[in-house]
Amino acid sequence: KIMPAGDRLVIVSGASRGVGVGICRRVLASDPTADVIVTARNLDAAERVRDELNASSSSSGDGAGSSGGGRAHALRLDVTDPSSCESLADALSVSSETFGPADRPLSLVNNAGVALDLPWFPTPWPSSVAAATLDVNLFGAERLTHALLPRLLQSSDGRVIFVSSGGGRANLSRMSESRRDKLLGEDLTWEEVKEIAGTFREEYKAAATAVATSESQNAEGSPQELPFLSSSGLWLQSYGFSKACLGAYCSIVARDHTGLLSVACSPGFVGTDMTKTYAKYDDLKSVDEGGEVEAWLATGDRTTMESGVFYQPDRTAVSWVAGEDAEAGRRRKSRRLTTLQLQADHSR
Numbered sequence: 001k002i003m004p005a006g007d008r009l010v011i012v013s014g015a016s017r018g019v020g021v022g023i024c025r026r027v028l029a030s031d032p033t034a035d036v037i038v039t040a041r042n043l044d045a046a047e048r049v050r051d052e053l054n055a056s057s058s059s060s061g062d063g064a065g066s067s068g069g070g071r072a073h074a075l076r077l078d079v080t081d082p083s084s085c086e087s088l089a090d091a092l093s094v095s096s097e098t099f100g101p102a103d104r105p106l107s108l109v110n111n112a113g114v115a116l117d118l119p120w121f122p123t124p125w126p127s128s129v130a131a132a133t134l135d136v137n138l139f140g141a142e143r144l145t146h147a148l149l150p151r152l153l154q155s156s157d158g159r160v161i162f163v164s165s166g167g168g169r170a171n172l173s174r175m176s177e178s179r180r181d182k183l184l185g186e187d188l189t190w191e192e193v194k195e196i197a198g199t200f201r202e203e204y205k206a207a208a209t210a211v212a213t214s215e216s217q218n219a220e221g222s223p224q225e226l227p228f229l230s231s232s233g234l235w236l237q238s239y240g241f242s243k244a245c246l247g248a249y250c251s252i253v254a255r256d257h258t259g260l261l262s263v264a265c266s267p268g269f270v271g272t273d274m275t276k277t278y279a280k281y282d283d284l285k286s287v288d289e290g291g292e293v294e295a296w297l298a299t300g301d302r303t304t305m306e307s308g309v310f311y312q313p314d315r316t317a318v319s320w321v322a323g324e325d326a327e328a329g330r331r332r333k334s335r336r337l338t339t340l341q342l343q344a345d346h347s348r
Contacts, residue, residue: 007033008105008157010298011088013079013144014112016040016049018272019163022291023109023298024049028057028071031299035099039077039088046074073098079112079140085147092151106155107298108148110141110246111163115239115274117226118167124211125226130204130238134197137242142190142249152260159261161297162250164310166266168243169322175244176233183248184320186255193248196234200241203230247310247320254308261307265293268313289313 010027014020015038024036038053040046054070075091078084092099114136116129145152145160152158172180182188183196207230210223227237235241247264254262270290271281278284293313297305309317309326318326 007035007100008107008299009035009037009092009099010107010109011037011039011148012109012111013039013077013140016042016045018274019267019270019287019290019294020111021049022267022270022287022289023111023163023294024053024072024291025056025288026291026295027298028053030295034299035071035073037099038072038074040074041076041078043074043076046076050074077112077144079144080135082143082147085143088144089147089151092148102151102154103156105157106148106152107159107161108145108152109161109163109294109298110144111294112140112144113137113163113242113274117238118275118278119237120278123225125208125238127205127208127212129208130201130241133238133242134201134245137239138193138197138245138249141246145249145253149257153257157261157302158259159298159302160250160253160263161294162246162262162264163294164243164246164250164264164266165240166322167237167240168247168264169310169318169320171235171237171240171244172247172320173322173324174229174235176229179233180321183244184251188248188252190249190252193245193252197241197245199232200230200234200236200238203232203234204236204238207236244320251308251320258307261297261302261305263297263305263307263309263311265297265311266313267291267293285313 008031012020012023015024024038027034027036038046038049050072053072057070057072075088076084077088114133116133117125141162152160172183182192204226207223207226211225214222227235230236250262250264253260267290268285269275270287271284272287275281275284293311293315296315297311306317310320312318319328
C-alpha cells in the first residue's frame with residue numbers, strides 16, 4: 001500500500017552503527033508514522049539494524065510500516081560512489097509502493113563520516129588522511145544530497161540534516177580571518193568550497209609527508225607536526241576542516257533552495273567506534289542520546305526551526321564559529337547580505 005503524504009520518510013547515511021543507529025531509533029520513537037531507511041556500504045549490516053529496529057518496534061506495539069512490515073528498511077549506499085548515490089535515489093521512485101509518492105515528506109540525514117586525525121590520535125598522521133576524510137565527510141554528503149535533491153524539492157516538506165561536530169566550529173575559529181570570512185560568505189559557491197578543500201588537501205599532504213620523510217631519515221630540525229596553521233591560513237586538521245566545509249555547504253543549500261530546511265547539528269560527544277580510544281570514553285553520551293537532535297530536526301515541528309544554521313544537542317542555534325555567540329553570527333550574515341544587495345543595486 002502507498003503511504004499517505006503526511007507520513008515522513010527519513011533516510012540516514014552511515015546507519016549500520018554508532019550515532020546512525022541512534023538516529024534511526026530516535027526517529028522511529030519520536031514519530032509513530034515515520035519510516036526510516038537504514039543505509040550502509042554493507043547491505044547485510046544495514047539489514048541487521050533494520051531487523052533489530054523492526055523487532056523492537058513490534059515488541060513495543062509501535063505499528064507497521066508502509067510495506068506492511070516494520071517501519072525500518074535497508075538499502076546499500078556508499079557515499080564515496082556517485083553511482084551508489086544515484087541508485088538509492090532511483091530506488092525511491094522504483095519502489096513507490098514501499099517508499100510512497102514523490103511529494104511524501106522527506107528528510108535526509110547526512111550522517112556517514114570518518115575521523116582519522118582526532119586530537120588524541122597518535123601522530124604522525126598519514127599523508128592520505130585529508131583526502132580520505134574529505135571524500136566521505138564533505139564530498140560524500142554533497143554527492144548524496146545532489147542525487148536526492150530532485151526528490152527533496154518534490155517533497156511537501158524536504159529537509160537536509162548535516163551531522164557535524166563542534167570540531168568544525170573550532171576549526172573555523174583557528175583558521176585565518178580571510179579564510180573564515182570566505183567560508184562564511186553569503187555569496188560562496190560550491191566550486192569555491194571545492195577549491196579551498198583542494199588547497200587544504202595538498203597542504204596537509206605536503207606537511208604529513210615532510211614529517212614522515214624527516215623521521216625516516218633521522219633528519220635534524222624536524223618539520224612542524226600537524227595540526228598547525230598553514231601558510232594559506234588553513235588549520236590543518238582534517239576532521240574539523242571537513243566539518244567546517246560541510247557547514248559552508250549546508251549554508252549554500254539553504255540559500256539556493258529556500259523551500260528546503262537545510263541545517264547542521266552536533267550530536268555531542270558520543271561513545272562510538274570513532275571515539276573508543278578517548279581517555280574518558282565511559283563518560284561519553286550513548287548513541288541514542290547522540291541521535292536525539294537529528295531525529296528532532298528530521299521529524300519535529302519545522303516552524304520552530306531556522307534554515308542555514310548550526311544546532312547544538314540541546315536544540316539551540318549557535319554561531320558557526322566556536323567562541324562567537326549566535327547573535328554575532330547573525331550580525332555578520334546581515335552585513336554580508338547588505339553588501340551583496342548594494343553590489344546588486346550598483347550593477348543595475
